[in-house]
């Protein structure tokens with residue numbers, strides 16, 4: 001049996017606020033097998049982004065564990081966590097978060113250069129990736145010269161740059177019209193078919209329905225559920 005790519009055990013996140021503690025997640029367990037695609041849905045505020053941040057090692061849980069490829073991330077030092085974020089995890093955000101001063105190509109080059117790639121090799125990969133997302137002819141465009149859907153496609157190319165084991169996508173169609181959203185859903189589906197584990201947090205029914213497995217987060221207990229299961 002293959003080892004899960006991501007394993008969350010009893011993941012709880014409480015934000016201490018002056019007005020009182022906010023429980024964003026409570027005792028969430030999750031297993032993602034290699035090559036799976038999973039959609040997490042649930043109402044706004046149910047903790048989807050919080051969960052992705054914890055799994056993506058950009059925030060730490062109040063309690064519980066995150067294992068990536070069998071490694072408990074709590075045991076990693078800062079350098080090892082940064083390395084893991086850079087090489088094992090690809091993030092796709094609702095608002096794209098491309099660097100505005102850089103071209104599409106440079107945005108995709110950047111994580112490869114940060115991971116130590118040689119510029120010439122990384123540009124070759126960047127061109128392959130921009131071709132993969134259908135934007136080979138936009139390599140020199142800055143984000144302001146691209147449409148929303150094009151920006152998200154560049155962001156997906158960037159997320160794939162270092163051949164991550166998992167792509168975490170947080171409302172990746174949230175800023176896009178329906179048709180463009182469908183194109184992004186199709187592209188993320190292709191990423192999954194090509195072998196990357198994909199976890200998508202979304203309100204978008206079409207996007208959620210393209211996933212292998214759907215989970216619902218939230219309700220009063222801040223937990224993960226299979227859809228349709230009574231609680």
Ligand SMILES: Nc1ncnc2c1ncn2[C@@H]1O[C@H](COP(=O)(O)OP(=O)(O)O)[C@@H](O)[C@H]1O
Pocket residue numbers: 015017022023024042043044045046047048049050051
């Ligand atoms: N940095 C933070 N500080 C305090 N509260 C937060 C923070 N991030 C999220 N929350 C709270 O945690 C809950 C879950 O938020 P979030 O994970 O963004 O939900 P979703 O992505 O499902 O809309 C919300 O009640 C939100 O207000």
Ligand SMILES: [Mg+2]
Pocket residue numbers: 048049050170171
């Ligand atoms: Mg969110």
